[in-house]
Amino acid sequence: MRRRPLVAVTVALTLLSGCTDDPPTPSAPPSASPAAAPGTTLDMPPESFGPPPPAPTPTGRMEMSPAGYGPFRIGMTQQEVTDAGLVAGLSPDGCGSASGFPGTPEVDFWGGELVRVRVGSPATTAPIGATLADVRAAYPAGRAVTGANGVTGWLVVDGADAMLVEFTAGTATAVTAGRTTTVEEVFAGRRGC
Template sequence: MRVVLVAALVAVTLAGCTDGGEETATPVPSAPSPGTSMDMPPSAFSSPKPLRSEPGGPSAAPGLSLALSASAYGPYRVGQSQAELEEAKMVRGLKPDEAGCVSGTGSRLMQNPRLRFSGGRLVMIELTNLGASTDTGLLIGAELDEVKAKYPTGKIIFGTAGAAWETVDGDNALLVRITGDDVTGLVGGVATSVEARHRAGLGC
């Protein structure tokens, strides 16, 4: 009797047929319904959200260096037209100052650089936030010895804002502001404008 039962089971398994002689389809697992919870959190399946530009302003281009030199910082170039930056919505809060210059603030995505214009042209770019750096890697917060090591041809100048280390590159200059023994600000721009502003606190 046992042999008959075993033979019957083997025959049914091998046949894989219904009473009508059709093949039995292998059931396909169904996708979980929207309300069904899963073992993993939903965030595990979501892709990262793309970076968004600030309202009305463009995003930083991939690979764009946010390091200040004597003549540039990211998309900002000394000598660039004020109108061009306004049209691109890369400057905000423009207003004339006591010397007749126009100052404003750059894009938030660019760490809010302070911008100064004279005659409709960009003449100075200033950074004061932690994390800002020069194109040689000098960071705000670094010590004076590192400034001298990175810019050995520079010179110290004094003004109403205290001491600074200046290096000149053609018509432009990079100014490293020093408070105590630490870097507290970086300025790049037209050399005469950078020096005048630092020495007297006025001008552009």
């Protein structure tokens, strides 16, 4: 019978040995791997993890206004647009397209600044497919303009920026947003990518 009290005392001492106010002393340094727990300091420089993942491909309809198209905001720098993964492989004159976005927008940079974005797809909130009467009713402050080769358009100016709806046979086929002078010059055929 003497064994039972000895066993009970041993178990009690074993349980109590872990109950102290002192923090445990680690027996080995913490692991410095990318899969380390949150809050663990990593010994690897950030660039050793490789390039950041590509920007997510947007889905659904994207907003079109004189200020831009979706994430393409008129006035963004070329570096901002490139760093965000919105376009890659621009031509030396600053022209390109953004694949992976509804309407595959065409972009135009001037002096390193985004000055124009154009889409020709109904996957936007732009009035592509609408009639001239519908566009005039939606944007009554706009005005009719004629572009290269007699193409007609409806120009809506908002400060330094504008949105131009292009028509073919009375139906809206493309929409351009950008700096007003750039939008007008490209539409008139005096400048372009």
